[in-house]
């Protein structure tokens with residue numbers, strides 16, 4: 001069992017949202033945050049940022065641009081470019097991250113954090129995923145940065161997959177936990193670490209049993225798809241992402257963790273737009289674009305698990321607490337419609353279409369527009 005008995009938050013939720021014995025058809029939550037998001041740059045940024053900014057209060061913005069966001073100055077400039085596309089959403093806050101390289105300067109990281117410009121550093125093992133070529137090969141080389149981060153309480157967001165070609169792609173997260181994460185936690189025990197987009201029961205168990213400075217984000221899509229969705233009945237490039245979805249038992253472990261109310265688990269959509277032409281190709285890119293329908297998808301999963309009362313903790317409370325930030329001071333309302341919602345199939349950009357995640361089931365929970 002991951003969860004606990006009803007706590008005061010849960011009771012408050014019930015009082016607000018449940019008329020006795022009637023099905024819940026309206027749900028008011030503190031405004032969600034997305035603790036792992038790809039916004040890209042240029043035309044793609046312009047096309048996608050509103051899909052997040054219209055629903056979310058804050059988002060941890062991934063730094064894997066080309067070239068990556070590696071310095072305090074890069075992060076400041078990228079933040080300004082994002083904000084320039086958020087005119088209609090003045091309350092949306094992009095929370096910036098730096099991309100850890102073997103030459104990252106610890107003093108620049110500390111200065112960026114202390115100036116409030118960044119909220120985390122992202123560790124990509126070199127070659128693990130999209131635009132990770134500048135990532136880390138020799139973990140000893142980044143130790144001074146990790147020590148400095150531990151000292152100031154700055155979280156490390158980890159892409160938890162080994163890149164060893166001899167390790168099966170479906171085992172890369174579990175092997176990363178043994179070979180990299182466990183030694184890293186032992187070497188820098190005070191470092192706050194987030195295992196990003198956890199995809200395995202092994203990852204869930206590791207995080208649940210770790211100390212209070214370890215957490216995991218869970219994506220929307222990994223709550224819906226297992227590896228059959230990608231590979232059975234024809235290859236489905238729009239379900240391909242990294243870490244790749246695993247067996248059904250792992251998906252069930254993720255659903256249990258997300259809906260459990262355990263404080264270690266919170267939403268990081270990993271919404272990762274790529275042009276359809278880049279995904280529907282002989283060598284298709286990893287990434288699933290979930291920003292437009294994420295909250296409808298999540299409400300569906302939580303309702304199916306009889307856990308709507310835990311949705312706010314997952315989307316709006318646990319992540320902020322882990323990052324040492326207050327929860328949002330405003331709310332959103334989701335309303336359950338009688339008819340299935342119709343989402344667009346794709347989002348248009350100046351360079352082509354980006355397919356929106358098809359979760360495979362009808363969705364009924366709709367976010368009410370911002371007033």
Ligand code: DOR
Pocket residue numbers: 038064129130159240241242243270272273286287288
């Ligand atoms: O599927 C993914 N897409 N996983 C990642 O780690 C990176 C992301 C991207 O940037 O497209």
Ligand code: ZN
Pocket residue numbers: 036037038062270272
């Ligand atoms: Zn990502």
